[in-house]
Amino acid sequence: MVTSRGCMQLAHALVLVLAMLSPAEGGCRRGSEIECRSGGQCISRDNICNNGRDCSDGSDEDIRLCKLWPPRSDHCRHYPASPFYYAGGRRTAYYLCQNSGRSSDIDSRICKIILQAKLDMEEQDGMNMSSEVISLLNSAVNSTLNHRMPDCPMLYIRVGNDCLSFFSPAKVSWAEARQFCLSIYGDLWHAKDFESYGRLMEYMREAQLTSNYWIGGRYDIDTNAWSWTTDDSAMPLGAPFWSIKYESSCVPRGPPHTDPYSAPPAALPEARCYQAVLSPKQRSPGWCSAMTYEHFYYWSDEMCDEAFSPLCIFTGPTAAPSETEAN
Template structure:
């Protein structure tokens, strides 16, 4: 997967913390803890108040539309809904005022289920026509070019009017956080998990679909988030991860785990020194009536391989895969 980051190697080498810039504020992730601060309009960092919405303009990664949805979900948010002219206008003002005019943003909206019937994730219709969609003399978007354009974005080439595009393109994204009234006792997000982590199985995990890295680089990225490459100790947790990948539509990704036998060939241990479980139902089938691992000294790192249906597989540590981090 091609991706673009404003710092090298995706959250890497940022001392022992990660700074996420979000226009008016920032949030630090260090040692698995997050100091959530209020911003304008009842929003919490990294979200900022724009008109009547709490938005986070994610510019450090470019992902597909489905990956963008999962990324927002990891923040207890959704892709931003632009359903009024006022919202569109103020988002465009914000983009222009904050130097984001070269970015291309996914927002919520798709007609993938029924061609021509544009809907938000809520099931409500996306507004059509002026002043939302880009128009030239004699024609107006959406045009479903090549019959492959089923997702909605704000395109800089069209001055951030709405436009339809292929859902597999790589773009930045805008997440929208539900606004919590100041007198509400409801938490803004799961207090146990910091931004980009979601509670799956028994703990907080970050599925870094926007980064393709070697095993060593992936481990450094997890350290930058205050965590470590995930270790899976319970089979029900492996099942929960499998279900989450399919629920969020990211089952096409392969993820590094924190297991390796590099120090002692054939002896698989997690980064904390505990032994990795062997045999069924953990490891995938390798053929010839045998299970993984089967790669010998050429494959010393542990992978949840998409092509292998996310069973444990041994793989070359130099492959470029997505980090799966835990705290």
């Protein structure tokens, strides 16, 4: 039975986490203005990333913001380094974010800033869980382990033969997500076998989850492959594991990619081209694997500093009983 002390520790930790996640709301009176990160100052939205510091705290020229902000164009043409498109005429970032049919053409973090009317990239990058929160969560899990719970410890739920934690309140980088999982006696989820993968997909659909989750794969320069962190074994390629992404231009399709330790084979000279491309497209450090709602929770390659939730699998210190043993 879970002790009252363990429950209090968990409740305290969750209060701290949720307090850190409270969204900021812009307070500018004019619809054409946006609030700076601090101080309550309002500036024109047209002054964002214009190489001039209009916010006293410099938040309008934040390098992380300007890296994603759609570039200005005098010719209304697609700029290849940005997810921003001018479809048949000049379109502003505000137009795209407010029209759901076009919102996928611009980075979601930019739309969140525009719609909340406040320049707060730190909020959109997700929270950084403090050592105090990590310690409290660790203690809460440890309290259930000490009392040898017949099923999964606190923060985990049973999915097939695994104990999994879908910690949706946290939005952190891949490295922070893994550190969180390790702190609660787990690791980022990895596919043990096809059955466990199928059970996970079935659960996520039935639970109607909509968050994006980090899992335990990343491109590893040492193995020269997309590998699991637990044992550096290569991740399986192709369907039904990886998601399909779409390119703006037609891409010639090569033969199936079957060797995880080499680059995808080049397309033949007369190969047909398609806009649909199978993940992972990237083979360089700094790219990690995720299960996102956008891609129906099939695996996708994402930049490791994106802000997603941890999907943890319990690994110890004492293995949880299997579904059969628990019954």
